[in-house]
Amino acid sequence: MSLQVSELNSFSVERLRSEFPILKRSMGPSNLVYLDNAATLQRPRRVVDREREFSLRSNANVHRSAHRLSFEATELFEEARKKLANSLGATDSHELIFTKGATEAINCVAQTWGMDQLQEGQEVIISRAEHHANFVPWQQLCRRKKLKLQILELDAEARIQPSALEGLLNSNTALVALTALSNVTGAKTPLGELIPIIRAKTSAKILIDACQALLYETEFLKNYPVDFLVGSGHKMGAPTGIGFLWGKRELLEAMPPYQLGGEMISVVYDSDSRWSGIPYKFEAGTPPISQAIAWGECLRFWEEQNRDWLDAHLKALTERALKKLEEVSELRILGPLSAKDRHPTFSFSVEGVHPHDLVTFLDSKGIAIRGGHHCAQPLHRQMGFGSSARASLTYYNQEEEVDLFVEALKESILFFRRLSP
Amino acid sequence: MSLELLYRDLILEHQQSPRHFGRIAEADAEAEAFNPMCGDRVHISLKIEPQEKKIVGQAFEGEGCSICMASASMMTEEIEGLNLDEVESRVESFRSLMKGERPSGELGEDILALQGVAQFPVRIKCALLAWTCLKDAIDEWRESKKSRETGESTADSKGA
Ligand SMILES: Cc1ncc(COP(=O)(O)O)c(C=O)c1O
Numbered sequence: 001m002s003l004q005v006s007e008l009n010s011f012s013v014e015r016l017r018s019e020f021p022i023l024k025r026s027m028g029p030s031n032l033v034y035l036d037n038a039a040t041l042q043r044p045r046r047v048v049d050r051e052r053e054f055s056l057r058s059n060a061n062v063h064r065s066a067h068r069l070s071f072e073a074t075e076l077f078e079e080a081r082k083k084l085a086n087s088l089g090a091t092d093s094h095e096l097i098f099t100k101g102a103t104e105a106i107n108c109v110a111q112t113w114g115m116d117q118l119q120e121g122q123e124v125i126i127s128r129a130e131h132h133a134n135f136v137p138w139q140q141l142c143r144r145k146k147l148k149l150q151i152l153e154l155d156a157e158a159r160i161q162p163s164a165l166e167g168l169l170n171s172n173t174a175l176v177a178l179t180a181l182s183n184v185t186g187a188k189t190p191l192g193e194l195i196p197i198i199r200a201k202t203s204a205k206i207l208i209d210a211c212q213a214l215l216y217e218t219e220f221l222k223n224y225p226v227d228f229l230v231g232s233g234h235k236m237g238a239p240t241g242i243g244f245l246w247g248k249r250e251l252l253e254a255m256p257p258y259q260l261g262g263e264m265i266s267v268v269y270d271s272d273s274r275w276s277g278i279p280y281k282f283e284a285g286t287p288p289i290s291q292a293i294a295w296g297e298c299l300r301f302w303e304e305q306n307r308d309w310l311d312a313h314l315k316a317l318t319e320r321a322l323k324k325l326e327e328v329s330e331l332r333i334l335g336p337l338s339a340k341d342r343h344p345t346f347s348f349s350v351e352g353v354h355p356h357d358l359v360t361f362l363d364s365k366g367i368a369i370r371g372g373h374h375c376a377q378p379l380h381r382q383m384g385f386g387s388s389a390r391a392s393l394t395y396y397n398q399e400e401e402v403d404l405f406v407e408a409l410k411e412s413i414l415f416f417r418r419l420s421p
Numbered sequence: 422m423s424l425e426l427l428y429r430d431l432i433l434e435h436q437q438s439p440r441h442f443g444r445i446a447e448a449d450a451e452a453e454a455f456n457p458m459c460g461d462r463v464h465i466s467l468k469i470e471p472q473e474k475k476i477v478g479q480a481f482e483g484e485g486c487s488i489c490m491a492s493a494s495m496m497t498e499e500i501e502g503l504n505l506d507e508v509e510s511r512v513e514s515f516r517s518l519m520k521g522e523r524p525s526g527e528l529g530e531d532i533l534a535l536q537g538v539a540q541f542p543v544r545i546k547c548a549l550l551a552w553t554c555l556k557d558a559i560d561e562w563r564e565s566k567k568s569r570e571t572g573e574s575t576a577d578s579k580g581a
Contacts, residue, residue, distance in 0.1 A: 356461070377460070386460060418433070419434055420437065
């Protein structure tokens with residue numbers, strides 16, 4: 001017992017931050033306060049070191065040559081696949097396809113499964129909170145195949161309500177594609193409630209965009225038995241240029257290939273070809289090899305941190321940010337107002353100050369936030385926001401940074417309203 | 422780079438009370454431009470006197486940051502009563518100002534308040550949006566005038 005306590009105490013935000021060299025970078029007057037983690041997470045030194053080491057020592061193409069170096073690279077690449085499958089809670093690593101990112105993974109499902117399997121009159125449900133990556137591919141598929149696109153509307157705090165989904169489900173529903181955690185509102189989708197409802201009422205397939213959730217939810221597939229799952233490495237500290245599509249074996253096997261070329265074939269004749277088995281059928285061309293190996297290292301890095309400590313710290317950050325933001329009367333939050341429904345990703349507008357101007361003001365103080373529509377125009381339009389500013393926090397952020405951010409926000413309001421009557 | 426240099430009082434003043442804000446009901450030329458990065462949108466409408474190709478009415482409308490809105494507002498003042506060649510030369514001058522160069526031609530005094538934007542590369546697009554939109558509107562007007570004229574002349578020759 002006492003051992004556990006001392007173990008917990010040895011974790012601290014300072015220690016965690018020391019693993020991320022960029023957090024020590026000076027940005028003019030002060031050190032970087034990085035609050036744009038929903039766009040991309042910073043990378044632990046170990047992840048960068050691992051990619052570098054692979055590149056300098058073991059680099060070779062995979063699945064191609066019989067020499068030792070290629071064998072080694074292939075082993076490392078496939079080990080990374082197993083590691084990722086394992087951390088997702090998948091039992092069969094062949095169900096895991098490496099892609100360029102979550103965007104490509106969703107497009108792959110829309111272009112192959114969607115084009116091949118869906119029939120005129122069937123319905124696709126997405127939520128109002130989807131990132132364009134999980135919105136536009138379905139919108140366009142529906143136009144091309146004459147399917148009905150159903151947009152699941154949110155409540156006043158931009159949350160998905162199970163009853164609202166229930167109202168849309170019917171025997172024509174072929175797919176429900178939802179985010180697990182919104183990159184704009186920070187709302188956690190109540191998948192534990194939604195999945196049984198979908199399964200009970202329809203035979204629709206379920207695709208989950210777990211981009212924002214993966215770092216915070218281990219063994220996702222054990223908790224949430226879905227049909228397709230997608231994510232991007234860079235949202236959890238791995239390099240850019242790599243993501244994944246996980247799908248149930250029988251679905252992937254029935255799908256036609258997405259792109260054609262090397263690696264994905266078993267035999268090519270003059271007039272026709274045969275495809276490899278999964279996952280290779282969907283991995284045409286040279287895959288992101290060093291990125292996959294670095295991702296494996298990233299997963300190990302997070303596993304070595306203490307989950308209880310991380311979760312408690314994140315909760316404290318969320319509560320502090322909500323409390324502090326409440327002090328700013330000019331501010332309107334696009335998302336849940338209580339800590340229990342949300343992750344510390346806060347999108348908001350400030351009366352009379354455009355988000356882009358806020359970004360520039362905070363940037364001058366070394367604080368990186370984002371302004372715009374965060375790849376979610378239909379959400380902003382529906383909720384009556386032209387655009388918003390977004391501060392997104394993660395494990396390595398500190399309560400002091402929350403305070404700095406809110407102070408700067410208050411200052412910016414005075415600055416931009418200095419001429420207001 | 423100081424924020425005071427970017428956000429001059431004149432800029433905030435234009436943002437708060439934009440000039441020529443709205444749409445001209447029966448515009449001779451109009452265009453709309455978007456900045457997908459931040460969601461800014463600007464719509465320009467113009468009344469053009471076709472003989473002298475002179476601007477006789479101008480309006481803008483849209484939503485965006487203070488740089489974008491102030492730039493659009495100042496622009497509508499800048500082009501008042503000019504002919505299209507002069508307008509295009511001002512667009513070029515403004516572009517050079519945003520590159521941090523000396524303006525290639527004449528520019529009004531107010532516009533120089535936007536000079537500081539050149540030091541903030543990420544914001545240059547915001548300042549340019551209205552000007553790009555203006556250029557689009559003029560290009561389109563010229564195109565359609567040309568096709569109207571050739572259309573008329575073929576109609577004439579057919580009639581004859
Ligand atoms: C919720 C969500 N879905 C999809 C994406 C797309 O990810 P990527 O750009 O890495 O393909 C992102 C990130 O931009 C995201 O936040």
